[in-house]
Amino acid sequence: MPAGSKTELTDMRLRAAKPTTKPYKLFDAHQLYLHVSPSGGRHWRWKYRYDGKEKLLSFGAYPLIGLAKARAKRDEARRLLADGVDPGVAKKVRIEANVAASRLTFEKVAREWHEINASQWAKIHAADVLRCFERDIFPGIGAIPLRDLTPPKILETLRAIEARSAIETAKRARQRVLAVFSYAIASGLTDNDPAEKVGAALKPLPRKGRQPAITDIKQLRVMLKAVDDDPARPVTRLALRLIAFTAVRPGELRGARWSDLRIWKENPRSGASLLPG
Known part of the structure; x- marks a missing residue:
């Protein structure tokens, strides 16, 4: 019925609302009404005043938004208005925040984290970390917004790595995902890991x-001949030969000083005694 009474609506009245040659409104309490257009569109609207101006806020289409939900949206808007907040502006800010969050995917944040940290790493390590993300992590969770990631989804991605019998790689991948979330939390992009x-x-x-x-x-x-014939850099081949003589770990050799070579040479538990004097 055009310009219906201002008594509260019922589901029966809403279902019976049919389009006419002119638009009309079915009113509920506290300025909430259903606008029915000649084309058959039915949309919830709420009229309010803010800063001395009359404004209109849309709550969505009926029946996607039912009567109970429309009233809940109206009551929430009234609470904002009572606190001095313009409900229309609050809705716009909320929509913009949701859009921004949907664009903040795990891959985007992970690449940002990698770019910041890569300058502190060796080029080989930086490339290895990025390759791990691109091969093992991004295909599973890269496109998912950061805030929508859940433990089961991350576990599903890591399980796929484990399925290749790459258990250590799966654990390393989790550590890198942890690092990305630590960066995201510190940057205020999320509050959950x-x-x-x-x-x-x-x-x-x-x-x-x-x-x-x-x-x-x-x-x-x-084996030693194979090392000598390897097309690696000379310093690498010499390092491998020295490891064979001393039985030290690669990390120890990398940071060794001349004084360490004398100690290794005198160590009877290794082949260091084979070192030339």
Whole structure:
């Protein structure tokens, strides 16, 4: 009925509302009404005054937005108005925030984190980290907004890595996801780290058996010749030969001083005694 009475609406009246040659309104309490257009569109609207001006706020189409939900939206807008907030402006800000959050995907934040940290890393390590993201992580969760990521979704991505029998790679990938979320939390982009909760669900690393060892002198000569013939840089080949003589770890050799070489040479538990005097 055009310009219906201002008594509260009922679901029966709403279902019976049909389009006419002219638009009309079905009023509910506190300035809420359903606008019915000649084309058949039915939309909830709420009229209010702010800063001395009459304004209109839309709550969506009926029946997608039912009577109860329309009233709840109206009551929330009235509470904002009572607090001195323009409900229309608050709605616009909320929509803009939701759009911005949807664009803030995990991949976007991860690449930002990588770019900031890459300058502090060796080029090989920086490339390895990015390759891990692009190969193992982005296909599963890269396109998902940061705020929508859940522990089960992250675990699903890590499980796919474990399925390749790459358990250590899965654990390393989780550490990198953790680092991205730590950066995001510190930057105010999110306040939750879903990757923190999935560590206990990952498979444990298998126990390492004894490391392979060459005990035959002929095999050792073959290995050393292969090292010498390798197309690596000369310093790399020399480092490998020195490791064979000293039995030290690569990290120890990298940071070694001349005084360390003297200690290794005198160490009877390794092949360091083979070092030239």
